[in-house]
Amino acid sequence: MQKKNLFKWKECAISVALSVGLITGAPTLGWSAHASPLQPVIPDVSVLISGPPVKDPGALLRYALPIDNKAIREVQKPLEDITDSLKVAGVRALDSVERNVRQASRALSNGRNLILQGLAESKRANGEELLDKLAVGLEELQRVVEDKNRDAVAPKQKELLQYVGTVEEDMVDGFPFEIPEEFSNMPLLKGRATVDMKVKIKDNPNLEDCVFRIVLDGYNAPVTAGNFIDLVERKFYDGMEIQRADGFVVQTGDPEGPAEGFIDPGTGKTRTVPLEIMVDGDKAPVYGETLEEFDANSASSQVFWLLKESELTPSNANILDGRYAVFGYVTENEDYLADLKVGDVIESIQVVSGLENLVNPSYKIVG
Secondary structure, eight states, X not given: OOBTTBEEOOSOOBOOSTTOOOOOOOOEEEEOTTXXXXXXXXXXXXXXXXXXOOOOHHHHHHHTSSOOOHHHHHHHHHHHHXXXXXXXXXXXXXXXXXXXXXXXXXXXXXXXXXXXXXXXXXXXXHHHXXXXXXXXXXXHHHHHHHXXXXXXXXXXXXXXXXXXXXXXXXXOOXXXXXXXXXXXXXXXXXXXXXXXXXXXXXXXXXXXXEEEEEEEETTTOHHHHHHHHHHHHTTOSTTOBOOEESSSEXXXXXXXSSOSSOEETTTTEEOOBOOEEOOXXXXXXXXXXXXSSSOTTOBOSOEEEXXXXXXXXXXXXXXXXXXXXXXXXXXXXXXXXXXXOTTOEEEEEEEEEOGGGEESOGGGTOO
């Protein structure tokens, strides 16, 4: 962000694996907008996570759903493991994939009734249809493996995981928790929404425009995601430049002029949102609390996409976890995030689906 040489982060960060973009806002940390090398202002604290890290944005979104259905997870896991199986050289890769497929097929057959029991009543019929498609798709994937058609495995895997993800989303019956009263009248995303962000690339001869698809996760950060999608509907980000791109984050959202965020026309003041952290195992986010000595409730319009696997964000030792609100993931064209540079222009951000999940939209009240 370019504002008096301050890099104003606000607590709305979207953490995504690999180069999967996160959207975030953060409190004022006093970072130069173009500091190089990056100043180490974050305390030397990290939390090691047991087990291999989950890097795929689709998997992250599936695991982030507020559901507790072991049967569908037992179908999901071996299908996701196909990605690692395909990294094995030669025919051994397909042998491993075949084991994954058989494991998923057994789990679906044995757990079908438990999966159906976990669906919201209104989604039961749709769930039956999706499980039928999933069963047929697993048989088709088995034949792909038997034919040794390695190139066809990943597309089929993606299709089957989309079925799984939709079934899991249909297990969510209503919004899972009460939002604190002091934030209940703000724009809130009670569910999920999808947006497409079109960026004009200035200095890349191989890439002129790129559309990043972003899934906003209101189940884990309804206030932060609601604030963002409300600003999207106001066209707040349209025409705004990328303001930081340093191999660690890609960041924007600082408006021109003296304002340090979005000025609500209804109040004439900067609209801020609280730091919103969903801790693994909790049923609702923690609001307004952080380990750092800064204003945890100063987020407004500035957002960043975290480029995973940078030197500051290695898997299993991410020093940003718990310090920024994760409210979405880039699910398409995430690999191009690292190619964005300061001065590239966000031509538009448009809502593709899920706008009906936005509660208290201020853009409808004041233009």
